[in-house]
Amino acid sequence: VPPTRPFTFIGGDDGEWRVERIDAVAGDSLQSVATVAIVDRLIVEPSTAAGWLLRGVTSNERYATRREHVLLAAAQPALGRPEATCAALIPIRKTQQWWAMAQDERRAILEEESRHIETGLRYLPAVARRLHHCRDLGEPFDFLTWFEYAPEDAHAFEELVRILRHSREWSYVDREVDIRLVRP
Amino acid sequence: VPPTRPFTFIGGDDGEWRVERIDAVAGDSLQSVATVAIVDRLIVEPSTAAGWLLRGVTSNERYATRREHVLLAAAQPALGRPEATCAALIPIRKTQQWWAMAQDERRAILEEESRHIETGLRYLPAVARRLHHCRDLGEPFDFLTWFEYAPEDAHAFEELVRILRHSREWSYVDREVDIRLVRP
Numbered sequence: 622v623p624p625t626r627p628f629t630f631i632g633g634d635d636g637e638w639r640v641e642r643i644d645a646v647a648g649d650s651l652q653s654v655a656t657v658a659i660v661d662r663l664i665v666e667p668s669t670a671a672g673w674l675l676r677g678v679t680s681n682e683r684y685a686t687r688r689e690h691v692l693l694a695a696a697q698p699a700l701g702r703p704e705a706t707c708a709a710l711i712p713i714r715k716t717q718q719w720w721a722m723a724q725d726e727r728r729a730i731l732e733e734e735s736r737h738i739e740t741g742l743r744y745l746p747a748v749a750r751r752l753h754h755c756r757d758l759g760e761p762f763d764f765l766t767w768f769e770y771a772p773e774d775a776h777a778f779e780e781l782v783r784i785l786r787h788s789r790e791w792s793y794v795d796r797e798v799d800i801r802l803v804r805p
Numbered sequence: 806v807p808p809t810r811p812f813t814f815i816g817g818d819d820g821e822w823r824v825e826r827i828d829a830v831a832g833d834s835l836q837s838v839a840t841v842a843i844v845d846r847l848i849v850e851p852s853t854a855a856g857w858l859l860r861g862v863t864s865n866e867r868y869a870t871r872r873e874h875v876l877l878a879a880a881q882p883a884l885g886r887p888e889a890t891c892a893a894l895i896p897i898r899k900t901q902q903w904w905a906m907a908q909d910e911r912r913a914i915l916e917e918e919s920r921h922i923e924t925g926l927r928y929l930p931a932v933a934r935r936l937h938h939c940r941d942l943g944e945p946f947d948f949l950t951w952f953e954y955a956p957e958d959a960h961a962f963e964e965l966v967r968i969l970r971h972s973r974e975w976s977y978v979d980r981e982v983d984i985r986l987v988r989p
Contacts, residue, residue, distance in 0.1 A: 624901070625941050663943075678941045683867070687907040717808070723871040728908070757809050757862045757941050759847075 626679045628753055629664040630710055630765060632657055633672035638708055638802040646786070648714070648796030657710060657802055659767075663758075675712055677753025677765040684728050689738050696745035705749060705769040709778070710800040712762035719793035720756075735788035744781045747774040762796065810863045812937055813848040814894055814949060816841055817856035822892055822986040830970070832898070832980030841894060841986055843951075847942075859896055861937025861949040868912050873922050880929035889933060889953040893962070894984040896946035903977035904940075919972035928965045931958040946980065 632640075632651065636658030643651055654672050663676050682690060698705075719727065731737045741750070749769045756763040770778050782799070785791060816824075816835065820842030827835055838856050847860050866874060882889075903911065915921045925934070933953045940947040954962050966983070969975060 624904075625943065627943060678943075680941050681904045682908060685907050686909040690907040720808075720865045723869050723874040724866060724908075724912070725870040754941055757864050757938055759809065759811060759862075 626661065627663040628677055628679070628765075629660050629662065630657055630675040630677075630767075631660065631664065631672065632674070637804065639805055641801045641803055643801075644799045646797035646799050647794055648798075651712075651798050651800070657800065675710075675755070675762065675765055676758055676760055677755035678758070679751065680754045684731050685738055689732075689742075692742055693738070693745070696742060698746040698749045700749050700751060700767070700769055702749065702769065702771075704771040706804045707770050707772055707775055707778075708802040708804070709768040709782075710765065710802065711768070711782075712765045712796075712798050712800075713794050714762045714796040715793045716795045730793070731790050735785075735790035737785065737788065737790055740781065740784050740788075744777055747771070747777050748781065810845065811847040812861055812863070812949075813844050813846065814841055814859040814861075814951075815844065815848065815856065816858070821988065823989055825985045825987055826983075827985075828983045830981035830983050831978055835896075835982050835984070841984065859894075859939070859946065859949055860942055860944055861939040862942070863935065864938045868915050869922055873916075873926075876926055877922070877929070880926060882930045882933045884933050884935060884951070884953055886933065886953065886955075888955040890988045891954050891956055891959055891962075892986040892988070893952040893966075894949065894986065895952070895966075896949045896980075896982050896984075897978050898946045898980040899977045900979045914977070915974050919969075919974035921969065921972065921974055924965065924968050924972075928961055931955070931961050932965065 632654035634655045636656030638657045638659075640654055640656060643653060651673055663678075664674055666674075685693065722730075732739070741748075747770055751767045753765040753767070754763070755765060768778065816838035818839045820840030822841045822843075824838055824840060827837055829835075835857055847862075848858055850858075869877065906914075916923070925932075931954055935951045937949040937951070938947070939949060952962065
């Protein structure tokens, strides 16, 4: 298990991923940019005046049980597969009401009610994923999730996103931006 | 419920808390300093060459159930009571083995086996406490816990610390420093 790893997503004009669209799903959107670059450190200021920075760190799992962890670990693919030329960066923020709940209450909504982990498992190994935590860093979002998938799995990915957005867990999401990208 | 709040503990020579002793309980100690100051932001560099900085943020609860949360909220005193002139700052780091465990495994060790929350409850309202998370900030410790108590409760506080250090949870602590302080 690696320790926590820092990442910065840089919205600008010289990144390796080309932005296809940026949609505000809930709350404010992000400024339109041409590309996104990903670097493995926390950057403080953008090198260009245009664009934005989103920072997050990988961390320990917060909800998965051992059984779920084993299922996920066995099925999840690595990032960087040559055929996975489509990506999504989905920053979300959850409400104060969500964060005020106790651990067992959040777990019950996330999995027993909303089946977040079980649903994600159904889309493995098509969709690779890396979750970044950023609430404790004082960032505008609580999580940044980065997904990679092949063009032929785009329909499956849309289905996954749609199911999660209709779950009870998502009633606690008050800001969400959906950034779709391709690797030229 | 407040959002996450950042704090920096500054070991130096002009803080409001006077250091009585610094003991390395496990792993490396911290440099000896005369005082500790607490500021409510994340400071990057110390103003003097001597001393150290420890940064952390308050965050959502990670293990407590709703029932435990209600019991804690009803009994825990605020920081800053005039009679609470004794304090402890206890930075700890847990092993990679701890962080690699799933949520249900960590919870089972922390509470069902080690009774961390239940034990803490027995020392309320004598001991006020604020937990700061710092693992995701890339800090040398995972947690900084700040405790305040009156001189007549010092014996009870020693008992609390001794019980926790003998728990199974503490077999996953590989660095711990115990800093005791008084407010003159």
